[in-house]
Amino acid sequence: MDLSLTESEAAFRDEVRTWLQENHPGPSPEGDDQAEFEFRRSWQRKMHEAGWAGISWPQEYGGKGATLIEQAIFNEELARESVPAPANVLGLVMGGPVVIAQGTDDQKERWLEPILSGDEIWCQGFSEPESGSDLASLKARAVKSNGGWKVTGQKVWTTYAHEAKWCMLLARTDQDAPKHKGITYFILDMEQPGVEVRPLRQITGEAEFNEIFMEEAEVPDENVIGDVGGGWQVAITTLMFERAGLGAAAVMGLRRTLNDLIALVTERGLEDDPLVRQRVAEFQIGIEAMRLGALRTLTATMKTGIPGPEGSLGKWQWAKYNQAMTEMASEVAGPDGVKVGTETTYRFLRSRANSIEGGTTEVLQNIIAERVLGLPRLR
Amino acid sequence: MNFDLSDEQREIKDTARQFFAARFKPEKVRDLAESRSYDDGLYGQMAELGWPGIAVAEADGGQDLGLVELAVTLEESGYACAPSPLMGSAGAALVISAAGSDEQRAEWLPRLASGEATGAFGGVSPDGQSTLFCDLPTADVAVVFDGDGALLAPASELDCEAAETIDATRSYATVVAAAGERMPGDADAGRDRLAVAISAELTGVGQRAMDMAVEYARERKQFDRPIGSYQAVSHRCATMLLAVEESRSLVYYASWAADAEPESLPMAAAMACARASEAAWETTASALQVFGGIGFTWEHDLQFWLKRSRVAGRMLGSPREHRDRVAALAGLGAGAPAGAVA
Numbered sequence: 001m002d003l004s005l006t007e008s009e010a011a012f013r014d015e016v017r018t019w020l021q022e023n024h025p026g027p028s029p030e031g032d033d034q035a036e037f038e039f040r041r042s043w044q045r046k047m048h049e050a051g052w053a054g055i056s057w058p059q060e061y062g063g064k065g066a067t068l069i070e071q072a073i074f075n076e077e078l079a080r081e082s083v084p085a086p087a088n089v090l091g092l093v094m095g096g097p098v099v100i101a102q103g104t105d106d107q108k109e110r111w112l113e114p115i116l117s118g119d120e121i122w123c124q125g126f127s128e129p130e131s132g133s134d135l136a137s138l139k140a141r142a143v144k145s146n147g148g149w150k151v152t153g154q155k156v157w158t159t160y161a162h163e164a165k166w167c168m169l170l171a172r173t174d175q176d177a178p179k180h181k182g183i184t185y186f187i188l189d190m191e192q193p194g195v196e197v198r199p200l201r202q203i204t205g206e207a208e209f210n211e212i213f214m215e216e217a218e219v220p221d222e223n224v225i226g227d228v229g230g231g232w233q234v235a236i237t238t239l240m241f242e243r244a245g246l247g248a249a250a251v252m253g254l255r256r257t258l259n260d261l262i263a264l265v266t267e268r269g270l271e272d273d274p275l276v277r278q279r280v281a282e283f284q285i286g287i288e289a290m291r292l293g294a295l296r297t298l299t300a301t302m303k304t305g306i307p308g309p310e311g312s313l314g315k316w317q318w319a320k321y322n323q324a325m326t327e328m329a330s331e332v333a334g335p336d337g338v339k340v341g342t343e344t345t346y347r348f349l350r351s352r353a354n355s356i357e358g359g360t361t362e363v364l365q366n367i368i369a370e371r372v373l374g375l376p377r378l379r
Numbered sequence: 380m381n382f383d384l385s386d387e388q389r390e391i392k393d394t395a396r397q398f399f400a401a402r403f404k405p406e407k408v409r410d411l412a413e414s415r416s417y418d419d420g421l422y423g424q425m426a427e428l429g430w431p432g433i434a435v436a437e438a439d440g441g442q443d444l445g446l447v448e449l450a451v452t453l454e455e456s457g458y459a460c461a462p463s464p465l466m467g468s469a470g471a472a473l474v475i476s477a478a479g480s481d482e483q484r485a486e487w488l489p490r491l492a493s494g495e496a497t498g499a500f501g502g503v504s505p506d507g508q509s510t511l512f513c514d515l516p517t518a519d520v521a522v523v524f525d526g527d528g529a530l531l532a533p534a535s536e537l538d539c540e541a542a543e544t545i546d547a548t549r550s551y552a553t554v555v556a557a558a559g560e561r562m563p564g565d566a567d568a569g570r571d572r573l574a575v576a577i578s579a580e581l582t583g584v585g586q587r588a589m590d591m592a593v594e595y596a597r598e599r600k601q602f603d604r605p606i607g608s609y610q611a612v613s614h615r616c617a618t619m620l621l622a623v624e625e626s627r628s629l630v631y632y633a634s635w636a637a638d639a640e641p642e643s644l645p646m647a648a649a650m651a652c653a654r655a656s657e658a659a660w661e662t663t664a665s666a667l668q669v670f671g672g673i674g675f676t677w678e679h680d681l682q683f684w685l686k687r688s689r690v691a692g693r694m695l696g697s698p699r700e701h702r703d704r705v706a707a708l709a710g711l712g713a714g715a716p717a718g719a720v721a
C-alpha cells in the first residue's frame with residue numbers, strides 16, 4: 001500500500017498543472033446557453049491541440065494514452081483549476097471509447113477525430129418515455145430497408161441532442177427476441193428530416209436535455225456498432241465508461257463545493273454552531289471516503305482490467321453528498337439560497353438530478369445488493 | 380500510487396482471519412463473555428505470532444511492521460469479536476512507542492510485545508471525568524491521557540473501578556484520578572495512531588454484522604420469498620456495505636498516513652474514528668432489524684457485535700466529538716478542542 005505519487009506521476013501532475021495554468025480560458029460567459037456552449041467548444045479545441053482532450057484514449061487514435069492513475073490525476077487538476085467542461089463530454093467519455101472498443105477501422109477513421117476536436121458533438125439516445133431504469137424494455141424500432149435501417153420512435157432526456165451531430169442510439173431490431181437480445185446499437189445522424197429535436201426545460205430553467213422524435217430516420221449499415229441484435233452488450237460498455245468517467249471527475253468537484261460551503265458558513269458567522277460543524281464534518285468525511293474508495297477501485301481495476309459493480313458505490317456517494325451539501329448551502333445562504341440566478345440556487349436545483357441521471361440511486365442499490373452482496377433478485 | 384494491501388499485508392490479514400475463525404467461534408466468544416474473562420492460552424498464541432508488538436520497533440522487541448499491519452489484524456479480531464487483551468496491549472504499545480521515554484519504552488515495550496505484560500488505555504479530564512478504560516483493571520500497565528498529554532502508570536497504582544458494560548467481551552473500568560509518570564514524547568501522535576487501531580477493529584465489527592445479515596436475508600423466507608429480495612431489506616444491506624467500505628477506506632488511509640505521511644494523520648485519524656464508530660453501530664443495529672425477533676434474543680450471537688460496537692465506539696470519545704475535531708481541522712471556527720480528553 002502506497003498512496004504517494006511516484007516520481008513520474010508527480011511529474012505528470014506538474015505538467016498538467018502548468019499547462020492548465022498557462023492556458024486557462026477564464027470565466028465562462030453567463031446567461032447565454034449558446035455562447036457558453038461555444039466557449040466550451042473552443043476550450044476543448046485548445047485542449048485537443050495540446051493533446052489533452054482524449055486523455056484516456058490510446059495514442060494511435062489521437063489520445064494521450066494515460067494510465068488510470070494519470071487520468072485520475074488529470075481530472076483532479078481540471079477540477080482544482082476550475083476549468084470548464086469540454087463541450088463534447090458524451091463523445092469523449094462514451095462515444096469515442098465505445099467506437100475504439102467495438103468499432104470497425106472505417107468507423108474509427110470516420111468518427112474519432114471530430115469527437116476530439118469538438119467539431120461533431122455526440123449525444124446518448126437510450127432513455128425513452130416508457131423505458132428509464134428498465135432500459136431493455138425500449139420500444140424505438142429499426143426496420144431493414146435496402147442498405148440500411150429506418151428508425152421510428154421517441155427518446156427522452158437526451159442531453160445535448162440540440163447541439164449534436166451524432167446520437168448513440170439503441171433501437172429494437174427484432175421484435176420476437178427476448179428483450180435484451182433484440183436491440184441494436186446505431187450511430188444516428190441527427191441532421192436529417194426524419195429526426196426532430198425538442199428542447200425540454202429543466203427545473204433549473206435551462207434546457208440541457210431534449211426529446212427526440214424519429215420518423216423513419218435513416219441509418220446506413222456501416223453505422224451499426226457491434227452485431228445486429230448485439231446492442232445490449234455495447235450499451236453496457238457505454239454505461240461502464242460513463243460511470244468510470246463520472247467517478248474520476250466527481251470528487252474534486254465535491255471538494256470545491258465543500259470549500260465554498262465552509263467559506264459561506266464562515267461568512268454567515270455560523271462556524272461555531274455545533275450542528276453546522278457536525279454536518280460539515282460529515283461531508284468532509286464522506287467526500288474523503290469517496291475519494292479513497294475511488295482510488296481503491298482504480299487500483300483493483302488496474303489489476304483486473306475491468307471495473308466491477310463496486311463502481312456503483314461512487315455514483316451513489318456522489319449524489320448523496322452533493323445533494324446534502326448544496327441543500328445546506330441553500331439553507332445557510334439566506335435569501336440568496338433561493339433567489340433565481342445565484343450560483344447557490346443553481347447548484348442546489350441542479351443536484352436534484354444527481355440521484356436520477358446515469359442510473360437512479362435505487363437502481364444502484366439493486367446492483368450492489370444483487371451483484372456485490374449476492375442477494376436474491378427482485379423478480 | 381497503489382491503494383491495496385501488499386501481498387504480505389494480505390497474508391497477515393488472512394492468517395488472522397483463519398486464526399480467529401478457528402479459535403474464537405461464537406460459542407467460545409459466548410463462554411468468555413459469560414464469565415467475563417480472557418483465555419490466557421489463546422492470547423499467548425497471539426503473542427507468539429507477534430501481534431501485540433506488530434507495529435513496535437525491533438529495538439523495543441516488536442515486529443517492526445507498520446500500522447497497516449496492526450490495523451488488518453485488529454480488523455479480524457473485531458470480525459470475530461474475540462475477547463482478548465490484544466486491543467489494550469497493542470494500543471498501549473502504540474502510545475508508548477510514540478511518546479515514551481527511553482526508560483519507559485525499555486521497561487514496557489518488550490514485555491507488551493512478548494505478551495508477558497498486557498496494557499490498557501483511556502483518559503481522565505482535568506475535572507475528573509473518566510472515559511471507559513479499555514482492559515482495566517485486568518492489565519499490567521495503563522496509558523492515561525489527561526488533557527496535557529499522556530501518563531504511564533502500572534495498573535496497580537491507579538485508583539479504578541471496574542465498569543460492567545454491555546460489552547461483556549472485554550474488560551473496562553473508570554479511573555478516579557489521573558496518575559502516573561508523564562511520557563515526554565508525542566502523545567498526540569500516539570493518540571491518533573490509537574484512534575486508527577480502534578477504528579480498524581470497528582470496521583471488522585461492521586463487516587461481520589453485515590455478513591451475518593446478508594446470509595440471513597438470503598435464507599430466511601417470508602411470503603414465500605427470501606426476505607433479501609425485498610428492497611426494504613436489500614437496500615438496507617447495500618447501505619451497510621456503503622458504511623463498511625467508507626470506514627475501511629478511511630482506516631487503511633489513516634494507517635498508511637500514520638507511517639508514511641504523518642502530517643496528514645490528525646485529520647485522517649479523526650475522520651476514520653468518526654466514521655468507523657458510527658458505521659459499526661449503524662450496521663449492527665441495521666443487522667438486528669434484518670434478523671427480526673430472533674436478533675433481539677440473548678441466544679442470538681449478533682448481540683456481541685452490537686454491544687462491542689456501542690462500547691468500543693466511544694473509547695476515545697464519541698463520534699460527535701471526532702466530527703467536531705474534523706470540522707476544526709477542516710478550517711471551521713477557532714478550532715475547538717477535541718472535546719474528549721482522550
Ligand SMILES: Cc1cc2nc3c(=O)[nH]c(=O)nc-3n(C[C@H](O)[C@H](O)[C@H](O)COP(=O)(O)OP(=O)(O)OC[C@H]3O[C@@H](n4cnc5c(N)ncnc54)[C@H](O)[C@@H]3O)c2cc1C
Binds near residue numbers: 159361
Ligand atoms: C439531467 C439528466 C440528464 C439525462 N441525460 C440522459 C441522456 O443524455 N441520455 C439518456 O439516454 N438518458 C438520460 N437521462 C435519463 C436517465 O438515465 C433516466 O432518467 C434514469 O435512468 C431513470 O429513468 P426514468 O427517469 O424513466 O425513471 P424511472 O425508471 O421511471 O424511475 C422512477 C422511480 O422509480 C424507481 N425505480 C425504477 N425501477 C426501480 C427498481 N427496479 N427498483 C427500485 N426502484 C425503481 C427509480 O429509482 C425512480 O425513483 C438523463 C436524466 C437526467 C435527470
